[in-house]
Structures are given as C-alpha cells and as structure tokens.
Amino acid sequence: MTPAATERSGRRGAVPLLERPLNRILGKATAAQLAKQGVTTPRALLRLFPRRYDTWGDLTDLRTLGNGEQATIQAQVVRAAARRTRSGKPPALLEATVTDGASTMDVVMFGNVGLVKHQAEQLAPGATVLLQGKVGLHHGRRQLASPRFQVLDELDEAEREALLARPMPIYPATESMPSWMVARAVRTVLDQITPDDVPEPLPQSVRSADRLVDAYTAYKWVHTPEEASQWRAARRRLRHEEAFVLQTALVQRRVQHAAEHTAVAWPVPGADSLLADLDAALPYTLTAGQARVGNRLAEALNSTVPMQMLLQGDVGSGKTLVALRAMLQVVGAGGQAALLAPTEILAVQHRASLEALLGPLGRAGMLDGAPRATRVRLLTGSTSTAERRQLLAELAGGEPTIVVGTHALLSQTVQIPFLGLIVVDEQHRFGVAQRDALRERGGVTDPATGSQRTPHLLVMTATPIPRTIAMTVFGDLDTAVLDELPAGRTTVTTRLVPWEREPWVARIWKRAAEEVASGGRVYVVCPRIDADDTEADQETPDPPVSVLLDETGDLPEDALPARPLAAVVDWAQRLAAEPALAGVGIGTLTGRMSASEKDAAMADFISGRTPVLVCTTVVEVGVDVPTASMMVILDADRFGLSQLHQLRGRVGRGERESVCVAVTGVEVGSPAYHRLKAFGDISDGFKLAEADLELRSEGNVLGAAQSGRRSDLDLLRVARDGALIARAREQAEAVVAADPMLAEHRDLAAAIADRLDEEAGAYLERS
Template sequence: MSGRPDILFPLFGDLEGLEGVGPKTAKLLAQLDIAKPRDLVFTLPHAGVDRRRRASLRDVPAGEVATVEIAVLRHEPPRSRGRPYRVQVQDTETAFTLVFFHARGDYLRKLLPEGARRVVSGKVEHFDGMIQIVHPDHVLPADEAEAIPDFEPVYPLTAGVNLKQMSKAVQSALDRLPDLPEWIDPALRAREGWPGWAAALRTAHAPLGHRELAATAPARQRLAYDELFAHQLTLALARASVRRGKGRVTTGDGRLRRKVLAALPYTPTGAQARALDEIAADMGAETRMTRLLQGDVGAGKTLVAFMALLVAVEAGGQGVMMAPTEILARQHLDNLRPLAEEAGVVLEILTGRDKGAERRAKLAALAAGHIQVLVGTHALFQPDVAFQELRLAIVDEQHRFGVAQRMELSAKGQGADVLVMTATPIPRSLALATYGDMDVSVLDEKPPGRTPIKTALVSAGRMDEVVEHLRGAIAQGRQAYWVCPLVEESEVSDLTAAEERFKRLRAALGERTVGLVHGQMPPTEKDAAMARFQQGETSVLVATTVIEVGVDVPNASIMVIERAEWFGLAQLHQLRGRVGRGAAASTCLLMYQPPLGEGARRRLETLRETEDGFRIAEEDLAMRGAGDLIGTAQSGLPRFRIADLERQSALMALAQSDARKLMADDPGLETERGTAARVLLWLMEQDRAIRLIKIG
C-alpha cells in the first residue's frame, strides 16, 4: 500500500479543474476548508428551498420562496440616484413588483422585455400592502424554466462565492466520482437499506425535499457511517498494533492487595471491585492491556489504580503512575503513601525538579528494581529513565494525551500494560470517538463517606453576605476555595481579578487567613501556597482555575465560584468536586452577574439539580457540541464533515464493533472487503491508520 490508490486520483486533484472554479474561487473555498474535489463532495447541503411552480403569489406568506410564471407589464426606472429599479409584473391572479437595487436598465430590459412571459423565483415580501420580490434568484424564459430545480439545495457559502458557483462546482466534482469497491459489510448495508457510496453522494446533493436533508435519511446515514467507520478502523488498527507488541502475563498472588484491603476503613464499592477484576484479567492476558478507567470526581479511582499497581509488584515487576502536572503528581504521592505503607511497597516520585545526585540516585534505584512504584510527570519520558521491569503504566487525565503518547509510554516497558484514568465523565459517543482503541471500565458509584454537596446560585450583588457566611465558617474551623474567573484570554487581567479579590478578602477576613494561587506564579510559590492551605495554615484559598484537577483538601467544605456563568459545565462540575471530600456538609456557591443568558442559566440550573457527572456531560454535549466539549485542538477528536456525534452515537457504536470485527477477521486488510477498507482510509485521509498498516 505504497501510496494513494489511483482510483481516488480524480478526487484529490486541484479544484481549479472544476467547472467555474478559477484561482480566485479556489482561494475563497479554502476558507470553508475545501481544498480538493473530495472536500467539495463531502460538503453536503445544509438546507433546501422549495422552488416548485405555483399558479400565483396571492396567498403566499411573506418570507417564503415561490416560483411563478408572469407577464412583464412595465418598467419603472428610479427617479433619483440610490432609489430601486422596479418592474411591474402579473401572474394569473395578482400583480406584483420585482425590485432591483444598483441595476443597469439596459440589462433589465433584455432580461425582462415588456410584454414577454418569464418564470421568476425568489423570496416573497409584503411592502405597503403590495407583494414584491427583491432581486429574484432566477429569471428565465418559460421554455428554459426546467433549469430551476423543484427543490434547490443550499450550501455553506463564503464571501465571494454564491450558490450558483457552489452548486456548479459540486456538480462538476460529482461527475468525477470514481466507482469505489464497497467497504460496508453487505449484511449491515442490506439491513439498514443504505445506498452504495457514489449513489449516496448523488442523492445527498440532490434532495427531493426537507426529509432528505435530515441526518436520518439513508444516504446521509450511510455517508456519516463511512466517516465513523474509517475513524474507528484507525483506532482498531492502533489497538491491534499495541496488542501485537507481545504483552506479558502479569498475575499476582494477592498478598499485597489483601494487606491494603484489610487496612481500609470501608469496603470498596461494587463498581471498584468490578473495575479491579477487569483490570486484573487484562493484565493476566497475553495481549497488552489498553484500558480506560473512567470515574466521576470522587468515585475512588486512586484505590483502583493502586491495587492495579500492586498486581504488577506482586508479579515481581514495577508500576508507574503519570500525572499531567507536578502538583498532581505530588498529590498522587500523598494519596498513595498510606496505602503503600500498609502494603510495604517502596514508593518514589520523579519530576522535573529532581536534579543532579538526587536524580541519579533515584534512577539507579529504579533500574535496580528497588523502587517498586514510581509517581511522576512527563519527565518520565526522558531517555535516561529506565526501569528494571516495568509491567504497568497508569496515565492520569487522558485528554492531555493522544494515541501517539499512549504508544510512546507503553514502549518504555517492553509490553507494559497501560491504564488511563480520567475524572472527566465523557458521554458514550465521545468516549468511543476519542478512546475507541481502548476498553472502558466505569466507576459509577460514590464510595461511602462522601457527603452530598449543596449547590446554590447567588447573584453577585450579595457578595457581602457571602463574605459574612465565610467569616462564620472560618470561625468554626472550616476552609474554603474562592475561584476567580479567567478573564478573556489575557493572563494579566486574569491575574488582577484574582489579586483584587485576594486583597479584599484579606482586608475583610484577616491577613493570615487568605492565600492566593494563580497561573503566573513560579511553581515553587504555587506549591507553597497550596501546602499552607492543605495544612490548614490559611483558611481561604483564592485561585484561578489551576485548582481544577485533583487537588485534595478534605477539610475544605466551601467552594465559591465567581462569575460562574463564564465557566463550562464540565469545568464547574470539576471545580465543585474539590469540596465534599471530608465528613463536613459542603456547599458550592455559584455567583453570577445578572441578567443570565439562556445557555448560562441552563448550565447553572443543571449543576444545582444534579451531581451525576455523566448526566452533566450528556447535557454539556447537547448544549455545546462535540468539538467544544473536549476542545477539538487538543483532544485529537476527529473533525467529521458529515457525521454528528451528538445525534449519531448509535452509529458510532456500530462502527466500532464493525471495525473491531473486520480487524479480527482480516488483521492485514487483505480480503476483498479489507482492500476496500484501505481505499476508504485513503479517502478519509486517515494517515495514521495508513502508517500502521504499513508497519504491520
């Protein structure tokens, strides 16, 4: 599979070869992300206009588009500059006016000679009790009126490209469609009643009515499925290439895990026990584990992760846990330390801060196998970090990690199993799109001892009451977070917002009580401020969103979020999850600046109603759309042209099982269907998948 198959050549040529597309139009189309004929045929019409012929405009409501045959009565050129040119016309039942601005009279007289019959089509308007059409879209002699389609597709346009040019270019691209082999499983296609690929494209570009523009129309569904299937095939190839690397069978005798369980003050939840069984079974298999451990804030991922690390240690190997930031790595260390002591396991941390002799000593201990569990940041990727026998790598907060990094990490240990943890509940369709190469374990129960959090909405005008409430709580020995919004994108103003609030709270509550953490601080200062808060030296921590992920202070039971309406749902949910970690009843105050917009109100009310992260994530997806939800740029989330992740999650699940089945039946993609699937991967520009086939 050396290069792109020749059969696809017509779809990957220059746009300029298409009808009506010169260098200027090609440049304009690039703004719509259209660079070649392939992009054009995948740009489907998003609306349509009914242009079926009517007898008269008499009963047509204003705002509707209508097509009617008329007799031209008379021309009324403008009396002064800047006034419109009018042509009075008549259909079978009523007279009306065609209106043109900046028009040349001689051109209009040629187009609409007095006494002639024409067919006109355009948007009907009512003006001073008169019917008019301003700048009709079509004016044609009756014998040429067939050129007006009954239902005209409407495309996304960009300044300088009109509908006529776009339609012409699309048509010209459709004329070049090659006849491609079928990559969809024949039984599936028959069951769904889907057309073939080229037929589906032609139908989608020539809808007969509004029903055919819907995502549920068979032609559109098939084209969406092609995109999802190509994407899932890429993930299935990635998964296969990880599994091809021989895994190691890692089974432990349970002695260390039993010690930890005996020391716990509670019994693990059913969800924790289930996840542990799934992970242990994967580690004991010959193929490499690639599993995602998904759990809401406070679902008890740390315990599950540590038990998995103990399986590696029981088997005589080492485990590593990687966090995205130094603060989080240190926190994992603090959370794991008591468990490690119960188990009698040597636990260490390695971050960018380790230098010189200390770093060399840690690396030597690691290579000799004296360190059994290592916690760290991406500093673990450096070439001089070598394990004696790495069996399990755990990556925290996946969405900062793409498929490529997952592979790089597992390459560190020859055949090490990989477990990814995320505290961001992701709706199923997105989980499939982003982690389709992995198996998923979900922690959907809260461990006992977690107190529910009371969430309230407070208008910013009641700031003084909130400060008084804080004063009382501090007097009782409670601690609070006060989160300031990130103002715009500029870090300077963000900083001033936090510093202003810090000064005012310090003035109100006392010098020693209030601490400050923001993104512009040197890491050492940030850590010191966090540590003072963790140890209870300060009672209130003013922070920008740097505290969002993972910071754990069990005594903190109040969370104030200022300008909560500026934050996304998932972010608010994550922030709220910083409290409610201890025994005290916790509150989260969402402060907003009235009036609230519709979207903001819905977000804040959703939070007030539920603490279920998965419900919140589904709502977030419905409100914001998929690209926004994980931030398309950093999520590696594919950009689909046709498929709609929010509404087609069932198709995505189907595509995943189909892709995995094809890989199981035909790992080299050599069969007839496999070869067709290769063509699909090239067509959908899945370069990563193509590289994987080559390696394979």
C-alpha cells in the same frame, strides 16, 4: 474501485476522476473559491453536503408583501441592467424590476462582472422567473436583494409543479461562492461520473442488513433529490458510512496493536502478596464498582496482550485506589510502575495519597516499613539535582518502585527498564507524543529474545465521558467505569448567585466565615490572576485539548461582562478587607507561583493559617482537603461544565456538609445560563456530561490538537447517533475479525486513509 472504474481511469489517465484537480473540471475561478473551503477534488466536493433543504413554497401576491417578509414570487421581468460599481466592492451590480401583472418590485444582485452579466442575460425582459428572498426597503421601494431565482420559460406545467415541490439543497456558502454556485459545481461533477467511479466503503452485508442505498445513489440523492425521502435516505446511508469507517479504523488499530506488541503477563496476586496486604490494611471495604474494575484490570494485566484501558469515574469515586491496586500487581511481582500527572500540585497530591493508602507498605527499607513493601517516589521539575540523580539511578537499576511524576518523567534521561504499567491521570491534559515518550522508553526487555515488551497502559479521567464519545474518541481502548461513590462522601449543594443580587453576594462571605469558624476551609476560584490578564491561568503549558472534555468561556466577545473578570490578586485584597471575614487569614494560589510557594500555600490552607484560599483552576483536579466544605466560583460562566464539576469536587471530600456557590453575570436564557443551570441542577458527573453534549456541539470529535484530523465529522453527531455508532462498532468488529488487513475491502481501506490523515492515524494507533 470497481474493475470498470479502473478501466475508465486507465482510459482517461492514471488519476481517477474523483481525485483529479477541480480546476480541470470546474475551471480555475470556481476551483479557487472552493479551495478556500478546503475542497480541492471532486471527491471532497461530493462530501460538501447541504446544510439543509428548502422548497420554493407557496407563491405570494406582490401587493401583500411587507418589509422583512420572506417571500416566494412568480413574476415577469420588466427590465434588467448590469453595471460596474463605483467602489469596486463588489465589482458589479444587477438592477431589475419584475411584475406579477398587478404590482412591481425591484430586484438587486451583486457579484463579479462575469456573474452579474450572466444573470442579466437570464433575467431578460419578458422572462418568467421564480424568486425567493427577504423583502427590504430601498428609497421607499420594496426590494429583493440577492434572491434565489429560477427561470421558468423552458419548463412545462408539470415541470413547474415538480420544481415547486423539489427540495433545494442549501450549501455552506461564502460571499464569493454562494449556495447556488456550489450546487452548480456539484451538478457538474455528478453529470460526469457513473456508479463505477464512486468507491463503495460499505460492504454489501452492511448495506443489506440496514437497507442502505449504494454510494453513488447516496451522492446523487443527497445533492439532487427529487423528493424529501431521497435526501433522507441518502443522509442515513452517508451517516452510517461515516460511523462505520471511523469505527473500523479504531478496531483495526486495536487489533494491529495487539498483534504487533507483547507485554509481560503479571500474575494475579494471591493471598500472600503485597496487594493482599494492602486490602487487609484498608480501614474500609472496596465498593462493588472498585472490586469489579479491579478484577478486570487484574485479568488484563495477566496477559501478554498490552492492556489499553480507559478508567473513568466521577469525582471522588476512588480511582486512585483502583490504580494503586493495579500498580501493586506489577510492583509486587518485581516490575515498576509510573503515574503521570499533568501538574506538580497533582503529582505531589498523588504521592501523598498513595503513601497514605500504603502506610508501612510504602516504606520499603525504612525502620517502620512492612516486611513486604515498596516505595513511592516523586519526580517533578522541582526535584533537586541530588534527589533526581539518586532516583534515576534506582529506576535504571530496576528497583520495584512506583514513581509519580509530571512532564519531568518524559525527559530523555529517565530510563525505567522494568516498567510494566503506566497510569496516566487526567489524560486529556497530555498530547499523544508526550504519553508515548514515556511508553517507548520504558518496558521490560525479554531475556530470551532481547526485544522490549510494551508496558500496559491505564488512562484515567475524572471528567465523565458520554458513552458515544468514549466509543468514538477512545474506541481503541477498553473502557471501565466507576459509577458509584465510596461510603462517607457527602452530597454537595450547588447554588447559583447573580452578581447583581448584591445582598446575596454579601451573604456568601458571611457563610464563608461560618464555615471557617466551624473548622471548614473555603476555596474562592477566579478565572484570572490579575485583572489585566487576557487568558486564564494554566498550571501546565499543555491545557486540555479536547472540547469534548473541557470548553471554557463560550460567550461571544460582545457578550463579555462590562465589569472586569474576577482576578486572584484583586479578590484576595477585597476579602482581606471584607468585614464578615475580619480576622480570617486569606491565602492565594496560582500557576505562576513557584513549587515551594504552592506547597506553602496549600500547607497554610490545610492547617488553617489561611482557611480561605483565593486561587485559579490549579486546584481543579486531584487536590484533596477533607476539611474543605465551601467552593465559591466567581464568574462561573467563564468555565466549562467539566471544569465546574471538577471544582465542585474539591469539597465534600470529608464528613462535613458542603456547598458550592457559582457567581455569574450572564443573561437569563443565554447558552451560558443554560449550562450553569444544568450545573446547578445535576450533581452526577455522567448525567452532567450528557447534558453538556446536548447543550453544545461536540466539536472536533478526535480533538484537533491531539488527532490532527483534517476536519470535523460531516453528518455524524455523537450526541444524537449513539445507537448508530454502537451498531457500526459491531459491524466493524465483524469485518476486521474476518479480514484484519482489509485485503478484501480495498474501498473501505482507502476511505479510512482518506478520512484520517497520517497524524490522526498515529493518534489512533498510539492512544
């Protein structure tokens, strides 16, 4: 706030004008209605931006108007009368008749008694008005119901012409608070403020470099533009401000974290190291991407600044090997590493994968173990008491170990005193507090000072994230990308099959039998366990929380299929009776099964005792069966694009040619249809993520369940504004580098506090 604004605030009281309760400025009734939209202060009202801008447009002769036509007319009021309604819902009714001199039309408006009475006074007989609305029929007469209107009698010809050309802001409205009432409330606030009342979060250097208007002008022009160029300039400035404030918050948190926390610098392994032994034992060479990312992680781990890295790669890109190599850098130097997985199936798979990659290097202390080796331990909710007690003792004793676990790793009884690196897989499945529970209890203690060092952090996702979202959601993390697949991975052919094409559906099961006969394995994924279920099965009580990373079932209720959604129990029985699959074992796997039942189901599937596995999305991530060659997804429209891509990634993991079949009943041309068509046409996960972002809004960018942010973005759209976000990022880094605490940018600091509440701030700090 400027000195002048501070002086004005002092004259009026301690509370700045923009922070005052709205009822003191607009009255209790209007303030109460705006509060229902979350608007409680003048500042919040100014940030309730118009959804669009209309103009009055060309005037229309009443005689030419037909039912359902949108019209703008200039007419004279013949009569107008207000009365209460019999039902009281709405309380009052205005009935009027207008004429253009050649024809007449009825006008009707609804509202509370005070509003309708005021409208009747405005529409006094003889008044000349502009009306805009949709023509309807009532008892055979043409009628405008609840039109926008403007009384013209007090305007001269020039003013009338200007009015016809002037953009009209259209606001988010409710039945009790229509757009014109919001506009009137905004104008009431604008009439009382001066430039000194409006904080300016954008530094002058930023405004000058991008030719942006000041904040006061932006609010004036966005709400009361005289011409289209003004609201466009205002929205450009306000969109830039939104990107800049968010990026500054992310950059500042990152800088503060680096300044306040230290980590152990784990030396880059040389030729005589556990990591070098692994590289020498691998039957293949690293891809260029794996080598590049590996070198970057090695450098980051060899620093006292805690690494905060997001590793994203498409399904099958080799993230597990990259993570293992990073963990060996720590373990080989005497530290401990933990891999946190969202489900027990995935944790078991990770342990098996790590042990397979390590071979003798993962069997320390065993007869067939290598001279230089480590151990990979597993801690889940199914770990026996005796095994758990032994494992906890080893961890607490500081044994250089890799421990893989689920939420069980977050228990207060788990102590990992030499924890140097945390790897979080499918990070969007975890809340921030859950990740922190492990991060805060681990960490190496500095023997010189007794202070605890912060573990390095590597979060991984196989759900490719568009660059603009990565900058916005994970802006305080470094981002590393694996953008190529290892040699030997086969392309998966994707086919869409409509339920109504029964011969096509029947052919699916014949193809499944052919796959099994040639040694393949077949997944059949259903969105339900039982036909009566109302929610999809979840392996974990903490499902994906960000619509950016996963969004399931976007069909409206009235578009749900008449037939029941596919369920595991039902389809296991159907396939067991399917003639084409006669003699083929049919297994099931769901999140409701016990750990031992899941292990047995996977073992039977892998061995071929039940080569067809009917399951839910418990196999979505991490499950690695090289012989799996066919994925059938029933009612595929009930899954988000990222889930579909993850499920497709369960096949094609060996040398067999593989196919993914998505069965759906959606209508051609519907949003779900376009999403499935993109899934069928695009196999690259990163391109698919970009297509997904284009197909639907990004929702709450920070992810409400994780971030606690008060509201979605206002004008900024990550799908559209990638260049702007990158530009704002550069500008934010320059500002924070020169002024880390924003001491010289108080309005910017206040904007960050206003835009992000405490929980969101904690999210940014801890992500």
